[in-house]
Amino acid sequence: MMSVLLPNMADFDTIYELEDEEDEHVVSEEHLPRYCPEPVVMRGAGHITVFGLSNRFDTEFPSVLTGKVAPEEFKTSVGRVNACLKKNLPVNVKWLLCGCLCCCCTVGCSLWPVICLNKRTRRSIQKLLEWENNRLYHKLGLHWKLSKRKCESSNMMEYVILIEFLPKYPILQPD
Numbered sequence: 001m002m003s004v005l006l007p008n009m010a011d012f013d014t015i016y017e018l019e020d021e022e023d024e025h026v027v028s029e030e031h032l033p034r035y036c037p038e039p040v041v042m043r044g045a046g047h048i049t050v051f052g053l054s055n056r057f058d059t060e061f062p063s064v065l066t067g068k069v070a071p072e073e074f075k076t077s078v079g080r081v082n083a084c085l086k087k088n089l090p091v092n093v094k095w096l097l098c099g100c101l102c103c104c105c106t107v108g109c110s111l112w113p114v115i116c117l118n119k120r121t122r123r124s125i126q127k128l129l130e131w132e133n134n135r136l137y138h139k140l141g142l143h144w145k146l147s148k149r150k151c152e153s154s155n156m157m158e159y160v161i162l163i164e165f166l167p168k169y170p171i172l173q174p175d
Contacts, residue, residue: 040064040163041149042078048089050096051118052148052158055089056082065163069140077132077144081161084128088121122146122159129161141166 040062044054059078061071099111129144137144143164151158 036167037064037165039165042161042163044158044160046085048093049158050089050093051115052156053085053089053118053121054158055085057085057161062163065142068142068165069137073136077136078161080128080132081125084125085121088117088124091117138166141168 042057042062044056045058046055048055057078059075059082061074065074096111096114099114126146129146133143143166145162145164146159147162148157149160150156
């Protein structure tokens with residue numbers, strides 16, 4: 001609807017409303033389609049997995065990220081995650097073996113240390129990925145996160161690194 005004031009002074013306070021067909025075609029911003037490709041899934045590539053967390057991720061550059069991020073930056077980021085895993089996972093494996101040996105005597109309580117250590121490892125990786133996002137990847141329109149997914153080959157769950165593409169907002173649209 002559009003409001004119009006008439007120039008006649010007798011009708012000065014009278015406001016008449018006219019139908020405007022263009023207003024019906026205005027679409028709110030949240031209804032605009034945004035192109036956002038499928039996220040890149042990086043599965044663990046190590047030979048040891050403790051509670052779904054593999055001991056390393058592959059540093060091979062996915063072709064989908066070509067033009068989005070430099071291969072060197074990608075390898076550096078994955079290298080940081082692998083360094084964190086290399087530092088923490090051997091301790092988790094030792095506690096897991098110790099916990100399994102003592103499991104019958106402690107009625108399963110000996111597995112609590114490895115569960116807590118695994119949670120701490122996941123949190124440190126999540127903090128590292130958030131630091132990487134704030135440092136570089138959000139500026140490039142990417143978001144890295146550690147996510148729990150169902151394995152393709154079995155019913156087990158595994159942790160993967162998801163590289164999501166942030167949606168592009170139409171900045172040329174008027175407010």
